[in-house]
Amino acid sequence: MQEEEQVEGAALFSEITLNEQNNSGQSGAALLTDLGDGTTRVVISAPSPFENLQPAHIHSGTCENLGGVVYPLANVEGGSSDTVVAASFGDLAEGTFAINIHMSAEQSDVYTACGNI
Incomplete structure (x- = not known):
């Protein structure tokens, strides 16, 4: 996991770089934040x-x-997305996962940005 941080009194979080794919012109970042209850908030800015x-x-x-x-x-709408997933921050950090953005529902086989967790 990239840049994992713990700020005293705050939640554990990590910022993931989303790299452009297929000359899409889209890149950005995803912020994963431990909500402390076995869930993780994923905020995409791309x-x-x-x-x-x-x-x-x-x-x-x-x-x-x-x-x-x-x-x-x-x-992702207007370059952003905000989701709470039913996965602990630890499970995501210790596993092998990637965040992937697709061109559209109709062109789901075309990837525009991706980042390894």
């Missing part, structure tokens, strides 16, 4: 040249070897 809703997911594997969807995330 300005998009596209006006449509973009599906986003946490997949098993890495950006280089992406597996299946493990946790669906809220669609």
